[in-house]
Amino acid sequence: MPKKWMLFIGLIFMILLLTACSSPIDRGIQQESAVTAADIPNEPSQNDIKNAISNSPSNQVDAIIAANFPLIDTVTEDGTSAQIYATTQFGLSELSSVLTSNVQPDEKSEVIDDQQVFIYPDYFVTLKPSEADEDVLLIEVASETFVERNYSPSFLQTYFTIRMLDSLFGNNWTNRRTQACLTGDCYGGYSGGSAKSSKKSIFGTPGRGSSSFRGGGTGFGK
Template sequence: MYKKWLLLGMVIIMLGVLAACGPGGMEQDANVSAGDMPDEPSKSELAAAIESDNSNEIDDLVEEHFPLLDVVNGDTYEAEIFATQRFTKEELVSLFSSAIEPENVSEEKDNQQIMVYPDDFVTLKHSESDDNVILIEVASEEFVRNNYSPSFLQTYFTYRLLDSFLGNGWSNRRARSCQSGDCYGGYKSGSYGAPSRGSGTFRGGGPGSGK
């Protein structure tokens, strides 16, 4: 009898842990303030390092120079969330564009701006709890194609332009898939929708750190 109750107790504990994690993994606070940030090199040091970087891919460039905050996981592909308090959105757009030319850069809307590269979409936005912190979301093209809501992206690009990035008819096909509400509309504090979040609190990134 004792063993039976012990086993039942262990099952209840496991179910509780799984319920707490939910489909998106263990919850983390995504409100990032300057006090939460790890030490970064000075603005001039970071700018010089980025300007001299020989990376050909924007995801490699961002990963090398900025701390990783979080990972949003799709079925196969993922989006990585980095952060910095050294630059404004406008400065980052200029730095990234000079280092690796994007295919397209949106206008700034809703306090966000999106840069489109051949293999990645880079979204720049302020942290919701501290305007001095800029979040840098680097989402692979496949992650965007399979998870993003076209209505979110249409804020920044026309459907015709989105279809040129993601494939003919993508906007209409994805809109039908999103009728269930299971689509990703960008990184938001405390509300992620689909796909699920992974773990990661300022790991990797930064000059001289490994990949």
């Protein structure tokens, strides 16, 4: 092989290597959310939703959210999932108060960068405004297994301590996930798509029908 072609191939390899190493590992690949009020079916009034939550026969946060808010997306990866709900009836602080007064979380973060995260038995719940419509509040309900296998440690460390996360997931989780994130395989919260930019998620929007599989990345971050 001519020397110039060997140099060219070597240069291409170096560019690909540098690109992989420079992938954002703190928050993952950022994608803009496309969820707007038009995506959300008609909802009951805020008071009706509050009453339904207060009178719910269930004390499981995932069941309460599923019963009272429209499901707009499901993010799946390796047999685990996170359900994405949305509402126009509540702001972040309002819904935070309603949920925690009815179902007390094990851990509750501060509101940071317009997001708040709650840890319940078996589930993480994240509240954040839609990036596309400030009148829409997104509610992500992620199974603990989904969080353990897919979330970026740097994202969660914004809200909880390393010690607490390692205690929850065990086996030096923070360091292990940080290494996995070097390949770009980390997730930092929903903004429309899949858990990993190279994967696909099941996407369905009530009122608009379900699309085919849609890849391209949930906002690995904000």
